[in-house]
Amino acid sequence: MAAPVNVWDYELLAEQKLDANAHAYFAGGAGDEVTLRDNLAAFERRRLRPRVLVDVSSVTTETTVLGTDVALPILIAPLALQRMAHPDGELATARAAAAAGTIMCLSTAATARPAEVAAAAPGAPRWFQVYVFADRSQTEDLIAEAVANEFSALVLTVDTPHLGRRERDIRIDFEIPEHLTVAGDIFGGHFDTGLSWRDLEWLAGYDLPVVVKGILTAEDARLACEHGAAAIVVSNHGGRQLDGVSSSLDALEEVVAAVDGRAEVLLDGGVRRGTDALKALALGARSVLIGRAMLWGLAAAGEQGVVHVLELLRNEVELGLALLGCASPSDVTRAHAT
Numbered sequence: 541m542a543a544p545v546n547v548w549d550y551e552l553l554a555e556q557k558l559d560a561n562a563h564a565y566f567a568g569g570a571g572d573e574v575t576l577r578d579n580l581a582a583f584e585r586r587r588l589r590p591r592v593l594v595d596v597s598s599v600t601t602e603t604t605v606l607g608t609d610v611a612l613p614i615l616i617a618p619l620a621l622q623r624m625a626h627p628d629g630e631l632a633t634a635r636a637a638a639a640a641g642t643i644m645c646l647s648t649a650a651t652a653r654p655a656e657v658a659a660a661a662p663g664a665p666r667w668f669q670v671y672v673f674a675d676r677s678q679t680e681d682l683i684a685e686a687v688a689n690e691f692s693a694l695v696l697t698v699d700t701p702h703l704g705r706r707e708r709d710i711r712i713d714f715e716i717p718e719h720l721t722v723a724g725d726i727f728g729g730h731f732d733t734g735l736s737w738r739d740l741e742w743l744a745g746y747d748l749p750v751v752v753k754g755i756l757t758a759e760d761a762r763l764a765c766e767h768g769a770a771a772i773v774v775s776n777h778g779g780r781q782l783d784g785v786s787s788s789l790d791a792l793e794e795v796v797a798a799v800d801g802r803a804e805v806l807l808d809g810g811v812r813r814g815t816d817a818l819k820a821l822a823l824g825a826r827s828v829l830i831g832r833a834m835l836w837g838l839a840a841a842g843e844q845g846v847v848h849v850l851e852l853l854r855n856e857v858e859l860g861l862a863l864l865g866c867a868s869p870s871d872v873t874r875a876h877a878t
Contacts, residue, residue, distance in 0.1 A: 546852060547849060550848075551832075553840035554835070565624065566832065567832070568707070569706065569783065571784070574784055575776050575783050576779030578586050578779075578786075579778070579789070580777055580812065581787070582787035583592070583610065588815065588822070588860075588877050589876050590864045590876075591865030591875075594855065594864060594866070594867075596862040599866075600867065601858050601861065603869040606749050606751075606771055609641075612854040613821060614829070614853055615635050615642055615819055616633060616644040616829065617698070617834070618753075619832075619835055620647045620650065621720065622647075622838060623652070624651070624717060626845075629651045629838075630647075630650045631656060633838060633843075636847045638664035640799075642665075643666065644664070644665075644666050644683065645668070645669050646667070646669060648668075648724035648726060649722050649723065649724055649726045650722070650724075653723050653797075654685045654723075657688050658690060661695060667693040667694070668694055669753070671720060671726055672739065675730065683870055687746055692748065693749045693751050694746060696740065696752055696753065697753045699753075699754030699775070700726075700781060700808070702731065702733070704777070717771065722773040726821035728778050740767040750768060751806075753773035754777060755795055756776060756791040758795060765799055765803050773829065774792050774825070775807070789809070792796055792820060792823045795824075804827075806827050807829070812833055813854070813856055814853050814854070814859070818857065822873065822874060823877060833853070834846055834849055
């Protein structure tokens with residue numbers, strides 16, 4: 541195959557590289573995978589509305605997220621078991637995110653500890669994703685390590701009191717390879733199923749911004765703001781939890797309206813193009829996060845694969861901004877998409 545020119549090319553390369561066990565885990569969704577497919581289809585349904593004869597002689601893709609400068613409005617979503625895709629796993633992703641000038645969010649179920657990731661990309665911005673276990677000391681130990689290593693936000697994933705029924709995994713009898721160690725074991729089924737909005741206040745006690753990931757409704761968006769969320773990620777967990785829910789993009793406007801400027805709104809799920817990011821920005825997102833798009837680059841070519849995926853997406857955002865008639869992400873408004 542010729543050198544990849546987009547994320548879709550990297551997906552094909554990754555499928556060739558990954559064994560069946562790993563590919564089922566990374567590619568699959570819950571149930572009939574209706575939501576998994578709809579995350580992608582939602583971007584196809586939306587249309588951009590370009591404005592012409594606008595001065596785009598100087599275009600930048602730079603923006604800020606929670607006060608952190610980023611080189612493009614695309615962050616790295618938390619994604620588990622990255623060493624199952626490539627031996628360097630999360631360390632490669634951290635270095636790539638740093639090189640691209642964006643934020644990496646490290647999964648609780650990473651195959652590298654927070655301290656290792658911090659050492660791999662010193663000085664780079666990074667967030668830590670939080671799953672809350674029934675034995676809360678496991679969660680507290682990981683958060684303490686993240687705080688000690690200058691992670692700058694805690695991302696509470698709220699759509700996972702139980703793991704979704706992922707039938708590709710069931711069919712292949714998915715197993716974590718024996719040589720891998722997971723920082724936080726999310727596969728034992730020991731989540732704190734009593735987790736409530738009060739627990740946002742517990743997380744806020746670490747004096748870091750709390751990002752609530754997994755919101756799809758106006759009602760929960762309002763509750764997140766009332767309980768101190770600094771940002772919300774509109775997300776259906778990549779179609780891996782409750783099948784049949786809205787695509788992330790279709791839920792975005794409802795959440796943005798409910799938040800009404802009280803917190804930043806981000807989105808993940810289905811982003812494969814720079815123009816996808818622009819559609820999300822037009823519908824009110826501050827930024828998007830990529831999971832599978834990054835993972836395909838990692839599986840295909842390690843750190844350089846992730847670097848190239850981010851470079852391709854940044855170039856697509858830059859060109860898209862110019863053709864949309866916008867000099868920067870902050871110029872993209874609701875008038876730019878339908």
